[in-house]
Amino acid sequence: MFKRWLSAGLILLAVCLGSSGVLAHADSDLDQALATAPQGIFLDKTNAFVTTETTNKSSATVMDGKNEATPGTDVVALTSGARQFGSMWSLDAGKFDLYQDHELSAWLYLGNQGVKAEGGLAFVLQNDWWGLTAMPAKGKAAIPAETLGVWGIDTDSRQSSEKSIAETAIQNSWALEFDAGYNGVSGKVALGQANAFDGAETGAHIANNYPSQATTYLSRLVTSRNRDYFYFNMAHHGQITDVNHPNFLANGQWHHVTLNWDYKAEMLTYSFDDRNPVTGERQPGQSRSERVFPYKLDPYKTGQVRWGFTATSGSRVENNLVILENVPGLVSARGDLTVTNLSQKQAVAANDQVLSGDRLQLDYQLKYHGGRQPWRDILANLALPTDFTPDDITITYQDAKLPPQRVALRELRDQRLSVRLREALNTANTQATIRVVGQVDQVKQCTPVVPTTSTFTSPTQTCAVDSPKYFINPHADLDLQVTSDNPVKLAAGADTTVTGTVKSTLPSDQLQIKPVLNSQSLPTVMVKDGQFTLPLKSQQLQAGTNELILRAVTSAGDESAPVTVTLTVAGELKFSTVSPEENFQSARLTGQSQFIKRAGHWQLAVRDTRGTGERWTLTAAATPFVAKDAHGAQLVGQPVYVTDYQRIPILPTPTAVYTHETDDSVADGEVDVAGSWRDDTGVLLHVQSASLSGQYQGTITWALTDAPQ
Known part of the structure; x- marks a missing residue:
């Protein structure tokens, strides 16, 4: 017997250039999630209907959303680290009435670990006797990621009973799992590892079942050294998967889910990705319906069930986040604010300018959309903008039969005023408008007015709205107009000049232009006779x-x-970095086809400075790999370019392997292609069974071309 080894050694890499993914994000995953948080509700502890204060094992907490476009949004972070469990449950006042129709909608975020995710989250209905502290329990051990915080615990390889596994789950429950991790090991390696529930699945999925029912779990027998051992799979109902995008859950994006309960049919319908996370517009998504038997959730026939979300994370940091849009069956409502400059007859948006003495109108609009209860006992906690003096506050209702409600200004303190709405909002009176009219104060210099948050609370619903940030101009009303071309298109190395005019209500005042180019301030330019000229050198432009x-x-x-x-x-x-020569790993020939991984630190990066929206395609071609000895035998095989979804042979004819569209979020248009490769993706060497041992070399030629729009 002797060992046969293959060394795929020196590879000469040649580069040729024709004529436009992986994006580098400076922020952490949690920062990105909070910064893009869609619109949700404000969770006020003083009028709580849900809580994250459940059990000391739970890592759940409430965070502020950081998206300026969705003010007042609270984010429930069920997990925000590795090996965590988190839970959020409805309080008694927010329980789910099993004998009424309900709708619950929420935004879910399951991190950005993709196919490497190990945990996920679940929506749960339960009447566990532990109430708010309900969780999978088996001794003092940590809760495995496989459970998602609701399913049974499979860590005892001598445990053969499905019933015993079910007893460790949350009792009297039904769960809809959003399982971002694949728990699909089998055989001996599955024993006691709590990593086999997804044995029949193919990857990330959405599914449902009853965690505390023995029929949910499927026992698998392993016999070793005349002893029987066991692990368990789980039965999945109503699955939603995406075979073309196996990371469709933990993909660094917010996902909308809507759950509708039809109590007469005992049917719960769940729709996933049915709204756009950026625009909020409806989209098709995917839906499934499942019959849920109340007697399995409500053994004591109370007619109610606690609802909530649970989550777990694996060995990596996994951010499992929830934003609630409404609470089942209580009140569906929201608030909005519009600010109007009555003097200039235009709306005031973020970063707009107003003048000292301008009249402003602030309309706080509260809208009731439905629910089993009216939205009553609403307390409006108004936080008015600074440098603004109101002289009239009136509350009007959509029902014209209800007289306006006058608000006394003497209650105003430090721009804050609390007033209780006299009327409830319901199906006959769906809207209330709190109109505040007043005057912008006199200021001595341009003054920023920071946003203020006004909240609207009640025993059943809480929401919040922010006023826009704007600036008060103390005296002059300036009108700046650019008279040169806008936009401007320049050849590389060309200079240009920007010209314009400025009109002022105070013509005798000295005026200057403050230019900012690509976030960098330039020297000011004087305005002469109402005109200005700003020359720009090519060296100043990118x-x-x-x-x-x-x-x-x-x-x-x-x-x-x-x-x-x-x-x-x-x-x-152009190519910014390419390895001049590289290697594959030495490998032992086995007589079977195999894929050889790379050795060393391959470099392959592209820079596209032509602007946003330009596209390019990377192609690859390879010569046959030939042995370095005197015989010059040809390797039976060739390099391949491997992605998560396909293997592309690199043949003598150039083949497209990667396409990218330039995005502003990529610094300097730089795309590190090789930096995105994992050990099992990128360029690998496919060696077929008939290959002979030896050292081989060949040439891979990379090329860049414009991709069709």
Whole structure:
């Protein structure tokens, strides 16, 4: 017997350039999730209907959403680290009435670990006798990620009883799991590992069943050394999967879920990804319906069931987050705020300008959409903007028969005022508008007005709205206009000049232009006779898109509204880094086809400075790999380019292996192609069974071409 070894050694890499993924994010996954949080409700502890204060094993907490477009949103972080369990349950006041129709909607975020995720989260209905402290329990051991915080615990390889596994789960329950991790080991390696529930599945999935029912679990026998051992699979009902995108859950995006309970049919319908996380618009999504038997959840026939979310994480940090949009069956309502400049007859949006003395109108609109209870006993806690003096506050109702409600200004303290709405909102009176009218105070210099948060609370519903950030201009009303081209398209190396005019209500005042180019301030430019000229050298401009923001300012600090000039400089597409030579690992020939992994630190990066929206395709071609000895035998095989979904042979004819569209979030248009490869993806060497031992070398030629739009 002798060992046969194959060394796929030196590979010469040649590069040729024709003519436009993995994006690098500086923020952590949690920061990104909070910054993109969709609109949800505000969880007020003083009027709570759900709680994260459940058990000391739970890591759940409430965080503020950081998305300025969705103010007042609270995010429940069930897990935000590794090997955690978290739970959030409805309090008694927010329980689910099994004999009424309900709708619950929420946004879910399951991290960005993709196919490497190990945990996930679950929506749960339960009447466990432990109530708020309900969780999978088996001694003092940690809760395995496989349970998602609700299913039974499979850590005892001598345990053969499905009933015993079910007894460790949350009792009297039904769960809808969003399982981002694949727990599909089998045989001896599955014994006692709590990692086999998904044996019949193919990856991430959504499914449901009864955690405390023995029929949910399927015993698997392993005999070793004349002893019987056991592990368990789980029966999955109503599955939603995506075979083309196996990481469709833990993909770093928010997902909308809507659950509708039809009590007469005893049917619960769940719809996933049925709304766009950015626009909020409805989209098809995927839906399943499952019959849920109340007697399995409500053995004592109370007619009610506790609802909530549980989650677990595995060995990596997994952010399992929930944003609630409404509470089942109580009140469906929301608040909005519009600010109108009555003097200038226009709405006031974020970062707009107003003048000292302008009249503003703030309309806080409360809208009732339905529920089994009216939205009553509403306390409006108004936080008015600074440097604003109200002179009239009136509450009007959609029902014209209800007289307006006048609000006494003497109750205002430090721009804050609490007032209780006299009328409830219901199906006959669906809207109330709190209108605040007043005047912008006089200021000596341009003054920013920071957003303020007003809350609307009641025993059954809480929401919050933010006022926009705006600026008060003390004296002059400045009108800046650009008279040169906008947008501007320039060849590489070209200079340009931006010109414009400024009109002021105080013409004798000295005016200047404050230019900011690509977030960098430039020297100010004087305005002469109402005109200005700003020359820009080619060295100041970057390839691709440049953003020039101009503001006219007075000596007193008054500022005009910003004007943006877009300058596009023709860029280039090129390889920024390519390994001149690289290696594959040495490998032993087994007489069977095999894939050889890379050795060393392969480098392959592309820089596209032509601007956002440009696309390019990376192609690869390879010569036959030939032995380095005198005989020069040819390797039976070739390099392949492996992705999560396909293997692309690299043949003598150039073949497309990667396409990318340039995005502003990628610094300098740089895409590190090789940096995105894992050990089992990217360039591998496919060696077929007929290959002979030896050292082989060949050439891979990379090329860049424009991709079709």
